[in-house]
Amino acid sequence: xxxAAETFSVSVWRGAEDGRFQHYEVPRLPSQTxxxxxxxxxxxxxxxxxxxxxxxxxxCGSCAMSVNGVARWTCRTHVDKVIGAGDALELAxxxxxxxxxxxxxxxxxxxxxxxxxxxxxxxxxxxxxPLARIxxxxxxxxxxxxxxxxxxxxxCYSSCDVVTWRAEYLxxxxxxxxxxxxxxxxxxxxxxRLRAVAGDSGCHACHTHLSCTxxxxxxxxxxxxxxxxxxATALAALxxxx
Amino acid sequence: MKxxxxxxxxxxFWAFVVHRLxxxxxxxxxxxxxxxxxxxxxxxxxxxxxLRWTDQPLVKWSELALVLLLAAHLTGGxxxxxxxxxxxxxxxxxxxxxxxxxxxxxxxxxxxxxV
Amino acid sequence: MNARLEAxxxxxxxxxxxxxxxxxxxxLATIVYAMRGGLSAAEVLSRTRGNAxxxxxxxxxxxxxxxxxPIGLRAILDEWFALRGRLVDWLLLVAGLALAAWGxxxxxxxxxx
Numbered sequence: 001x002x003x004a005a006e007t008f009s010v011s012v013w014r015g016a017e018d019g020r021f022q023h024y025e026v027p028r029l030p031s032q033t034x035x036x037x038x039x040x041x042x043x044x045x046x047x048x049x050x051x052x053x054x055x056x057x058x059x060c061g062s063c064a065m066s067v068n069g070v071a072r073w074t075c076r077t078h079v080d081k082v083i084g085a086g087d088a089l090e091l092a093x094x095x096x097x098x099x100x101x102x103x104x105x106x107x108x109x110x111x112x113x114x115x116x117x118x119x120x121x122x123x124x125x126x127x128x129x130p131l132a133r134i135x136x137x138x139x140x141x142x143x144x145x146x147x148x149x150x151x152x153x154x155x156c157y158s159s160c161d162v163v164t165w166r167a168e169y170l171x172x173x174x175x176x177x178x179x180x181x182x183x184x185x186x187x188x189x190x191x192x193r194l195r196a197v198a199g200d201s202g203c204h205a206c207h208t209h210l211s212c213t214x215x216x217x218x219x220x221x222x223x224x225x226x227x228x229x230x231x232a233t234a235l236a237a238l239x240x241x242x
Numbered sequence: 243m244k245x246x247x248x249x250x251x252x253x254x255f256w257a258f259v260v261h262r263l264x265x266x267x268x269x270x271x272x273x274x275x276x277x278x279x280x281x282x283x284x285x286x287x288x289x290x291x292x293l294r295w296t297d298q299p300l301v302k303w304s305e306l307a308l309v310l311l312l313a314a315h316l317t318g319g320x321x322x323x324x325x326x327x328x329x330x331x332x333x334x335x336x337x338x339x340x341x342x343x344x345x346x347x348x349x350x351x352x353x354x355x356x357v
Numbered sequence: 358m359n360a361r362l363e364a365x366x367x368x369x370x371x372x373x374x375x376x377x378x379x380x381x382x383x384x385l386a387t388i389v390y391a392m393r394g395g396l397s398a399a400e401v402l403s404r405t406r407g408n409a410x411x412x413x414x415x416x417x418x419x420x421x422x423x424x425x426x427p428i429g430l431r432a433i434l435d436e437w438f439a440l441r442g443r444l445v446d447w448l449l450l451v452a453g454l455a456l457a458a459w460g461x462x463x464x465x466x467x468x469x470x
Binding site: 281286288289 | 371374375377378381382384385388389392393395396397398399401402422426429430433456459460462463464465466467
């Protein structure tokens with residue numbers, strides 16, 4: 001083993017909504033991620049700490065937490081990126097979601113809103129039909145492309161002030177998913193989807209704070225997708241189709 | 243748990259705050275503005291009485307503040323329209339800088355010519 | 358769900374915003390131009406009295422702002438003060454109409470005669 005490394009201070013949320021921060025001293029290592037810190041605490045200091053992770057490489061979207069007040073994917077966030085020498089780390093569960101225990105929040109409201117936004121594909125063809133031909137250069141395909149890499153981590157939802165102010169608001173991820181489907185010519189559920197994403201709990205509640213776009217670890221701009229939905233639903237409303 | 247100020251430290255959020263507060267203050271100012279202009283109904287003497295009141299330095303500076311609020315709400319609003327009605331492009335991120343500079347330019351113009 | 362109402366309010370807010378974008382620009386230019394060297398009522402009124410195009414411009418300005426401002430207030434009342442619902446909407450409609458009437462009275466005061 002190496003010599004005992006320099007340590008730094010880490011406060012971790014313990015308990016549910018009525019919990020509190022607990023303090024740990026953790027060795028500071030080169031190229032250490034925030035998830036490494038949590039794993040160290042759970043394995044070496046306190047086995048009762050609850051947290052979620054799976055892939056550790058930024059694919060699964062399960063390890064997002066609030067790191068010093070900012071929602072981040074912890075597996076791809078280096079400690080050096082968040083704090084300087086001598087600074088402390090503060091880890092809390094994602095905001096805007098109910099806390100189950102410690103760093104684990106209940107993701108159900110988040111994913112239920114994907115369903116409410118009709119963020120699922122409704123095919124028009126059967127397996128016996130030929131494959132749809134969609135040009136990669138088409139406008140629709142490019143718009144879908146811009147939002148399709150979402151991993152469902154909840155960082156945008158957690159960063160969104162409108163979600164805080166209106167509990168019913170569908171949030172950036174669900175609306176972004178809906179926008180990718182609005183641009184899918186193979187989908188049959190368009191009218192119902194536009195109805196589902198309009199209104200004061202839908203795209204029209206967005207005030208373009210850009211917090212989602214600022215924080216999305218995948219570099220997606222949900223704000224742009226929501227703007228697309230605003231235009232599409234407004235057009236539908238003016239045509240009397242909403 | 244709700245989000246706190248640390249997650250809001252980015253330009254887009256502050257642009258929102260400026261837009262909302264300037265809109266609110268301008269809305270509150272409007273009825274009073276209309277009341278003053280309505281004084282012209284009673285002839286130019288009534289309006290002149292008010293205009294002399296506005297020559298005080300404190301009022302002049304308040305006028306500059308109002309002009310800045312209006313310019314900020316205008317440029318911020320144009321920025322929002324461009325964000326909402328155009329497909330997303332990288333240069334749209336720079337709109338906030340343009341809006342800020344334009345607002346300050348209006349303030350300088352007003353400051354040079356009027357105050 | 359009130360999808361249609363919200364979508365229409367959004368459209369009204371944006372269309373009035375586009376109009377106001379132009380109006381405010383002209384208004385700001387007018388302010389800086391007219392206020393150079395100080396204002397006097399006689400000077401202002403001599404330019405405005407009977408000026409029909411400018412009167413029409415400011416009447417449209419007043420109507421646009423009376424559409425735009427109450428929709429903005431509605432969002433503030435909802436999000437920051439948890440005031441929402443039909444009563445709030447009706448009150449805002451009345452406020453918008455009152456603002457328009459009050460503003461058109463001012464336009465008449467400055468331009469008529």
